[in-house]
Amino acid sequence: MSKMSVSKENAYLTVYLSLIFGIVLSLLLALIEGAAIGAVRAQAELAADLGLDSVFAEYNREILNQYELFFIDSSYGSENGGIGAVETHLSEYLEKNMDADSDVGAFGGTSYLRLTNPYLEIKEASYASDNSGEVWKAQAVAYMKAVYGGDIISTVKEHVETVQENEMDTRDAAAELKEQKKQFEEALSEKEITEYDTESSDGASYGKVSKLVDSLIGGGLLKLVMPGDSEMSKTVVNTNDYYSARVSAGKANSGIGLHEGADAADGIADELIYGEYLMKMCGNYLDCKAGSLLSYQIEYILYGFSSDASNRSACIATLFAIRSVGNLISVYKSSNMMKQAQVVAEVICGILCNPELAPVLQTILLSVWALAESVADVRNLLDGGKVALIKNENQWSLSLLNIFSGDFEGSGKKDEGLSYQAYLRVLLALMDKQNKAKRSLDIVEMDIRQTQGNESFRIDRCIDYIKVGFGFMDAKGHDFVFDRTMCYE
Numbered sequence: 001m002s003k004m005s006v007s008k009e010n011a012y013l014t015v016y017l018s019l020i021f022g023i024v025l026s027l028l029l030a031l032i033e034g035a036a037i038g039a040v041r042a043q044a045e046l047a048a049d050l051g052l053d054s055v056f057a058e059y060n061r062e063i064l065n066q067y068e069l070f071f072i073d074s075s076y077g078s079e080n081g082g083i084g085a086v087e088t089h090l091s092e093y094l095e096k097n098m099d100a101d102s103d104v105g106a107f108g109g110t111s112y113l114r115l116t117n118p119y120l121e122i123k124e125a126s127y128a129s130d131n132s133g134e135v136w137k138a139q140a141v142a143y144m145k146a147v148y149g150g151d152i153i154s155t156v157k158e159h160v161e162t163v164q165e166n167e168m169d170t171r172d173a174a175a176e177l178k179e180q181k182k183q184f185e186e187a188l189s190e191k192e193i194t195e196y197d198t199e200s201s202d203g204a205s206y207g208k209v210s211k212l213v214d215s216l217i218g219g220g221l222l223k224l225v226m227p228g229d230s231e232m233s234k235t236v237v238n239t240n241d242y243y244s245a246r247v248s249a250g251k252a253n254s255g256i257g258l259h260e261g262a263d264a265a266d267g268i269a270d271e272l273i274y275g276e277y278l279m280k281m282c283g284n285y286l287d288c289k290a291g292s293l294l295s296y297q298i299e300y301i302l303y304g305f306s307s308d309a310s311n312r313s314a315c316i317a318t319l320f321a322i323r324s325v326g327n328l329i330s331v332y333k334s335s336n337m338m339k340q341a342q343v344v345a346e347v348i349c350g351i352l353c354n355p356e357l358a359p360v361l362q363t364i365l366l367s368v369w370a371l372a373e374s375v376a377d378v379r380n381l382l383d384g385g386k387v388a389l390i391k392n393e394n395q396w397s398l399s400l401l402n403i404f405s406g407d408f409e410g411s412g413k414k415d416e417g418l419s420y421q422a423y424l425r426v427l428l429a430l431m432d433k434q435n436k437a438k439r440s441l442d443i444v445e446m447d448i449r450q451t452q453g454n455e456s457f458r459i460d461r462c463i464d465y466i467k468v469g470f471g472f473m474d475a476k477g478h479d480f481v482f483d484r485t486m487c488y489e
Contacts, residue, residue, distance in 0.1 A: 044115055044472040044480045047097035052468065052486045054093040055086060059488075060462065062451045067281050067444065069139050070488040071128050071462035077453045081461040082253065083122045090468070091120055098472075119471025123483070125255040126262075126465035129243060133437030134257055134264070135464060136444075139488065140277045141265035153272040159418065160272075160429045162389050163322065166329055169430050173324035174217040177367040181213050184360050193352055200347045206361070208404050209348070209368060216371040221320060222313055224408060225378040233288075233295035233308035242442040243459050244304070244435075253460040259487060262465070275428035278440055279421060285312055286384060286420050293446040298424050301439040302431060316378060319423060323377040323387065327370035330391045337393060340400050341365040365400065373398050375408040381420040388417030464488045 060073040075081025076089070098115040128136040144152065163169050188194075197207035215224065239245055246252045258264055265274060282297035283289030294300050299311035302318075331337050345362035349355050376397040377387045388395055395416060398408065418426075428436060441459045448457040465487035472480040 040115065040472075040474040040478065041480050043098075044470070045482070045484075047094055047115065047117075047472075048468070048470045048482075048484050050097045051090050051093040052466075052484060055090050055466075056486055056488065058089065060448070060454075060457075062448050062454055062457075063444070063462070066447055067140075068143055069136070071136075071139075071464050073454075073457065074461045074463055075456065075458065077456075079456040081458070083125060086125075086463065086466065087120060087122055090122075091117065094120070114475040116473050117471065118473055119469070119481070121469045122466050123469050124259070124465070124467035124485075125463050126257060126259050126487070127253055127255040127460050128462040128464065129247065129252055129441055129460040130255050130257040132247070132434045133441050134266075135255075135262075136441060136459070137270075137274050137437055138258060138262060138265045139464060141270045141273050142263065144273045144277050148276075152276050153269060156272050156276070156422075156425045156429060157269075159389060159422065159426050163426055163430065166325065166390065168322045168325040168389070171325045172321065173328050173367065173371065174321070177213060177364065177371060178217050180360070180364045180367060181210065184357065184364060185210075187357055187360070188352065188354070191354060193354065196352075198351050200351060202344075202347070202401060204344050204348055204401070204404055206348050206352060209361075209364065212368050212372065212403065213364070216368065216375070221375075222316060224375050225316055225320070225382065232312065235294055236307040237293060237446065239304070239306050239442070242445050244438040244442050246458075246460065247438060253458075255463070259465040259467075259485070262487070271433055272429055274436075275425055278428060278436075279425055282440070282443055284421065284424055285315070285382070289447075291447070291450055292443075293450055294443070297443050298428070301436055301443060302424075302427055304435065304439050315424075315427075316382075318427060319378050319381060320371075320374050322423070323374035324371050326388075326390050327373045327377070328367065330393075330396075331366050331370050331373075334393045337369070337396075337400075338362075338366070341369065344400060369398070369400050369403065372403040372408055379408070381423065384420070386415055386417040386419050386422075391417075 056070075056072065058072060058076070059070045063069055063071050063073075072086065073081065074083065074086050076085060078085075094117050098117065126135050128139075188196075196210055197205055199205040199208075243252065265271075278298065278301060282301070283292055283295060284298040285296050288295045289297060294308055294311075296308045296311050296315075299308070299315045303311045303314040305311045305314065331341075341362045342358070345358045345365055346355065349358040349361055373396055380387055380397075445457060445459050448454045465485070467483060467485045469483050470481065474480070
């Protein structure tokens with residue numbers, strides 16, 4: 001082979017290798033560029049995730065300590081707060097997470113992944129107070145299910161059904177008695193009978209019955225049921241300072257409500273569970289919560305008055321009403337008690353010379369007996385005892401003849417039935433759920449504001465979910481834009 005042919009072949013090889021090398025080099029440069037962009041994107045996403053983790057680690061410690069729930073207080077202990085404050089905190093964490101040189105500089109290293117964050121926006125947020133406390137309630141119910149399971153409400157549910165089936169929450173036994181008394185006295189008046197105080201040999205008279213009715217359905221119920229030496233809270237608050245007043249005035253912060261994927265606590269079972277949560281976290285007349293502003297917190301949730309005294313009185317009146325209906329049902333089920341009332345009615349109507357009115361007076365006596373027994377029941381409950389929803393005859397405290405002496409103390413058993421707290425559970429289950437949620441958030445605000453650094457705390461500044469739009473840029477001007485969401489679970 002000649003020298004010319006060899007040189008010609010070598011030239012072909014050189015051109016071929018040059019072309020291949022250019023292609024391979026372009027590929028390598030593209031891969032390096034892609035790897036660099038991927039590394040920067042990974043760093044941007046990591047910085048975003050670490051920033052969100054840091055923001056959510058700043059949950060309000062008092063909410064956790066007192067209520068076992070996690071929420072970011074966007075005021076961070078100041079008088080003002082909102083999404084802007086959270087964005088500022090997040091931005092500060094991003095600056096630290098993006099400054100890799102601050103970590104490697106001590107060792108003489110240099111980072112080639114330089115990021116900036118020209119764009120940051122919280123697009124969505126869920127506040128604890130959204131939709132009348134829907135977000136707060138959902139987290140509370142989830143907590144109760146996780147810790148206590150689903151059996152915590154079975155007994156309460158049975159009690160609620162008993163109350164509703166027997167109309168104990170809607171029937172007005174006192175009003176019925178008032179009408180019965182009116183009709184009986186009108187019948188006596190038509191016959192020109194005005195003297196009621198003539199007594200039988202047992203001391204029974206219609207005059208005493210009339211006075212008993214007036215004392216039971218008049219304005220002296222509190223004096224009848226409360227021990228004379230009892231110490232009552234005199235705390236009064238300005239309800240306009242708290243969440244329920246702000247939301248009614250349209251001055252509360254609001255977000256998106258429950259975020260996508262969150263479980264709503266809107267069923268009957270969840271409502272009962274939330275009531276159980278409130279009983280565990282809040283105080284009441286027999287079990288006050290240390291450090292709270294109002295002593296009777298459950299009673300406030302039920303009635304919403306500005307003073308402990310008013311809420312206590314309203315609760316006593318409700319208990320008396322429920323017990324009155326329950327005792328009426330009970331007394332009409334007992335043939336022995338019906339017979340006793342019949343005998344006394346016949347004696348009194350005989351004295352009044354109107355025996356034909358005995359059935360009407362018997363009805364009045366049964367109602368008086370039931371309401372007097374209700375006074376004894378409420379006393380029992382306030383003293384830490386227990387009272388069945390529907391009693392049997394053996395569980396009654398008062399005899400018919402005893403009540404003519406005005407003795408409502410009773411001697412019934414105090415360890416059978418429902419406690420005061422059990423009745424509160426039933427009342428919570430029966431009340432309007434929006435009022436329950438709003439007033440419970442009032443209580444949260446009252447409690448948290450009693451602690452240092454939280455004097456301006458507002459529940460409608462507390463967040464448990466955010467969706468953030470991030471925009472990063474590297475040293476070469478590449479943009480990295482994406483969204484991230486985070487919530488407490």
